[in-house]
Amino acid sequence: MKPSYFLIGFDTETASTLHSFLTTINNYKHCASVCKMTDIISYPEFQQPVLLFCDMDNLSIREVETVVATAALPGLVLFSSRLRHGITALKLGALDLIIKPITLKRLSLMLTKLTAFQVNQQYNQRPESSDYPTRLTIREPGRLKIINIDDICRISSAGNYVEIHVYPQNKVYLQRNTLSAVMEKLDPTIFARIHRTSIVRKDDIVELRPGYQGDAEVLLRCGTKLIMSRRYRHTLFDFFEQAS
Numbered sequence: 001m002k003p004s005y006f007l008i009g010f011d012t013e014t015a016s017t018l019h020s021f022l023t024t025i026n027n028y029k030h031c032a033s034v035c036k037m038t039d040i041i042s043y044p045e046f047q048q049p050v051l052l053f054c055d056m057d058n059l060s061i062r063e064v065e066t067v068v069a070t071a072a073l074p075g076l077v078l079f080s081s082r083l084r085h086g087i088t089a090l091k092l093g094a095l096d097l098i099i100k101p102i103t104l105k106r107l108s109l110m111l112t113k114l115t116a117f118q119v120n121q122q123y124n125q126r127p128e129s130s131d132y133p134t135r136l137t138i139r140e141p142g143r144l145k146i147i148n149i150d151d152i153c154r155i156s157s158a159g160n161y162v163e164i165h166v167y168p169q170n171k172v173y174l175q176r177n178t179l180s181a182v183m184e185k186l187d188p189t190i191f192a193r194i195h196r197t198s199i200v201r202k203d204d205i206v207e208l209r210p211g212y213q214g215d216a217e218v219l220l221r222c223g224t225k226l227i228m229s230r231r232y233r234h235t236l237f238d239f240f241e242q243a244s
Contacts, residue, residue, distance in 0.1 A: 007033040009055035037067040051075040132187040155199040192235035194228040
């Protein structure tokens with residue numbers, strides 16, 4: 001799979017140079033070039049492991065921190081004309097910091113580090129349980145809403161969006177995403193996909209009622225009833241194993 005990347009905060013000329021180097025020479029997949037960090041959240045690719053190239057001369061450290069904290073295993077490369085951003089790079093766990101002016105030799109060195117990063121990802125397709133995100137970011141008009149993973153009861157698909165059901169506030173939040181992409185960010189020991197349209201928190205399951213041809217009805221603590229497809233029976237294997 002081609003590595004995907006975003007260019008954030010760069011002027012048109014620099015963005016074009018980087019785009020040519022990454023896409024034409026090294027076959028990377030360009031997702032978008034944007035002015036602000038928060039602009040990338042609306043892209044479905046953001047929910048997958050991506051590479052973020054950021055021009056720190058035009059971005060605030062705080063906005064970069066906020067978005068990186070919610071990204072899926074982000075590979076971060078910072079560009080700056082100021083050496084002080086070396087501390088920023090260390091703080092954010094950046095793969096590289098490139099001090100301007102940008103040269104082909106320096107980009108080639110960066111590529112070596114990115115290649116090592118991609119190889120590491122191939123051997124670590126899923127993070128350890130403790131490394132799963134503890135929060136999700138929802139883009140709403142005029143603001144970014146931060147949701148604690150521990151507050152999520154269930155998630156359901158709704159066309160090009162997913163509905164995230166949060167029980168402390170008894171609210172439903174919409175996020176432009178796919179159910180598969182969301183599941184990749186959730187700890188499978190805590191959440192289970194039970195249907196092509198549903199993800200549930202395992203601890204909220206209070207009853208399973210076997211149905212026709214391997215399907216089952218799932219009753220949640222909040223009173224919601226959902227259908228578990230036999231295709232996803234393995235995700236609740238521990239429940240069925242205890243009953244056998």
